[in-house]
Amino acid sequence: MADSSGLPASNPDDRPPEVDASLYLHPQTLARLKSFELRAKTVVEGVVAGQHRSPTQGFSVEFAQHRAYSPGDDLRHLDWKVYGRTDKLHLKQYQQETSLDVFLLIDSSGSMNFGARSFEDASGQGVKKSLDGRDYWSKFDHATALAAAISYVTLQQGDRAGMSVFADTVRHGVRSSSAQGAWRQIVGALATHPVDRPTDLPRVMDETLAGATNRKLLVLVSDFFCETEEVRTALARVRGRGHDAILFQILDGAELEFPFTDAMPFEGLEGEGRLRVDPRALRQGYLEAINRHVKAIEKLARSFGYDHHVVRTDDWLGPPLAAFLARRNAQHKRSRMG
């Protein structure tokens, strides 16, 4: 059963323990992010009025227009002055200032458990192993770090932030909130691990959007190692519900370079089986295939008007986030001026 944020009822046993947030936010990342203002691409309706313009015609401070009364409308919003002059019933509509509702969707499918970078090098804290004993920095680790960073900045600006961890279904999450301590809840929920199941993005999106009443900025963090059609279906549903989305595609450097030389067996993390190949023989074909897929995801995102950004696990999170936010701000300003 999902709550108003689309989250399934959390299982107390599945809820992650309190963790050290510094594992997820690299100091350099935080330092870079503080200089940027997190703004949504589109004006979303927020519970708290703020810097963000809502596309929903409401009844707040700034008058927008009149419209004819329909039976059932709230009589409190009738413009009695117009009625006095014209003897017609019209309602007053205002354009409201809203707060941003950011909801993060973190992929925890089996493929996110891959990583070729050492945990010690990636964490930047001198920690050699993760809490579950891994010595490598997985894509999921990188995704959670990114999610923590975005949610942190979001909450710092007084916006609402929520989060879900999913694979073939939504596993658990934190409903959107701007309350104090929300960030710690999010970080706690991120302290989980991938499962050996594939991604079912349309289903996850259905589950996420089922109870959503407010327009959200969905931050989709995944490797998108699924069929392109699934991504298309999921994004179509997001678009159909009027939400905005940002796609962060997390990829490991080894996945993008395929640097292996010796013949060896490769074993899929989502039950694809085992395949013994000579990497040098397949490298060209593999790189062409993954390049084609990344470009397809990018093209798909753009077709819906969403942004797509590839994040390598061997890059630190600051530069891609900064570039992304800067561009979003520019687009937001152009939108207001227009």
Add this chain to the structure above:
Amino acid sequence: MSPTLAALPLTLAFGFVHPLLFAAGAACIAIPILIHLLMRRRRKPTPWAAMKFLLEAYRKQRRRLKLEQFLLLAARCLVVLLIALALGRPVLGAAGLLGRGSTTLYVLVDNSLASSVEDAGGVSALDRHRRAAEALISELSVESGDRVALVTLGAPAEPITLPPSTDLGAVTQWLGRLTPTDGAADLQGAMEAVRGTIATETDSGGRTVVAVLSDFLAGSARTSAPLGGEAANTDSSLAALDAELIASTPAERGAGNVTVVDLRPLRSVVVAPPDVRAADRQTQLGQARVLLRRSGEGVGQAQRVTVRLIARIGDERAPLGRATATFAPGQTETSVSISPEPTSASITRGAAVLEAQIDRDPLPGDNTRRRVVALRESIRVGVVAPPRLGGGPGVASFTPADWLRLALEPTGDPSRAPLEISSIDPSAVDPSRLAGLDAVLVATPDRLQPAAWSRLASFTRGGGLLMVSPSAEASVQLWTEAFTRELGLRWTIAREPDELNAIPLAAEASGDPSSDPLALVRAELGELAPAVRIERALPIELAPESGMVVLAAGDRPIVVAGPPGGDAGRGLVIALATAPDLAWTNLPAKPLMVPLMQELVRQGVGRARGGSTSLAGATPSAPTVAVELRRADGETIGLVDGVARRAVRTAGVWQAIDRQGRVRESIAINPDADAGNTNPRQADEVADWLATAGLGEPRWIESGVGDGNDPDATADALAAGSGDSHWSWPLLIAAAALAVFEMALARFASHASVSDIGPASTGAGS
């Protein structure tokens, strides 16, 4: 002979010189396969998230990758296989339709006298030939149906295992028991036996190889005598023989060797009455001449050789004297006379074996020469003439028989005469009267019946001396044809004498000086012979090599001598062209008469016993009363009509034993002096000679003098048949080429060249 083109596809087969090496190498093919399999299993799987794209790339290239992998594995296996093939030394040649096909190997091993020549290391040529033979046999396989025949060349050639046997081990054991003989090499006889066997072999599907293992020194390779294969060029049955000929490389040098060629005692029958002093008997016995010949290396240098003369009488050994022979630089033959020295040996009647010995040299087999000398108190002579009727003889009425008796018994005292004379009536010439006689003098041949001539022929062939003079009284000699016919002589004796008008007798002889019965007195004939005048003589013509003219008057033979016809090799026939009668010649009244008759009888008796000396490799003969030959070590050889059942191949002394077990004669078997010639032959000369065997040009095995044997090289010679071909080098080259191809393919298949295509793009969406 190569198979015809039509038959070639059916007779080609694949074989290996070293099948075990090939098997081991072929087993190594498993190595790349095992590595391939182990590499698949050993690696720990790598977890991989982007399996979707890896599978996509794999599906697109699966067929090509599998093909590359297969080609790589196949190339690696093929490289190993080619190397294994090269190691196995494959041969492609005439054989059965399936598999390797059988090989029949005829090994002809030279164990003649020259095969005992030793190199500086003390290794004999026979040892090298033995090792070469063993190397050849080791290449055969019982499982393949291979067979081997062994024939030794020591004259006469001896088929040890012929027809070929599949019992390779037994033949190898036979090789180990081979010892050098003292005869020549009988390659002609061996080739004849081998050709005959090959011709009768019904299984013609296999390969036939004839291997001649010899140093081909001059003593072994008598290249002037063809090997009997010329008929193969004309005889279709012989031309059908499909055999290959391989042979040892002729030795390029031969060890220096001195051969005792001959031992010529003063007399081969020493006659001395019992009252003659032992010293005088020893003097007669110890006078001998020894002929030496040298060959091989060192002929260009001067050389001195000490010759010792030894008498063996029973178990007693008595040195008789010694002398030093000298070879001048370049001189190959020399002789030395040995004077007797005092000895303590008791020389009595019987037989003494004289031995001429020289110091040991690289070929010790021909360092000793033996001669049997009979020690007799008298020589028994029968004079065939009708009994004289009437009173005592007067010189004017002397018959030829009288003159002969007078010459043989000049002292008139029979008790002191060394010649014991008896008279035989011409009508009573029968075996009983002839038994015990050493010589028979026929003074009235016209009185003999044809049967008598037959008995005299048997007597002569049994080792007796027969001397015939014309009948003085007959104007027509009707006996001549029966005489020559029964004695097997290739002489032509006219029936009527020619009037010669007192032609003086000449001192010279014609023919082989070594068989001259007047050799001891020849020097004195210059003074004695001219006084003899020949008034009348029967014309005698000798066929070539049928005898010698001992004395002649002008161009007319007066005394001729020669062996009787037949294979016995014993006996001597002396014919006088003139009768010892004053009407025919004044010889009876001249001083020459006594020494002439004495020497003719004494030396003639000795030479008639010629069977007491024989050469190794020949079949010795003995008196017909003997039934077997016996050697000191107990070995015996049966005799048939005085002829041994088999040849004797080693030198030594044998005794002819009669039915009563009495020793009738001692026979010395000497080494074949010609077989001891160690001069090398040119390879071309030997090749031409071997080609006369009708088996084509030989291929050489590297086993020359001093080089030792290389088993592999020897095996190669067997493998590299004329119809076969070595594939080792082409296979190695192919393996190298394939290895290069494999490396190129491995590099291509590894796709190392695409390593610089760069990672996937990551700049999307920003």
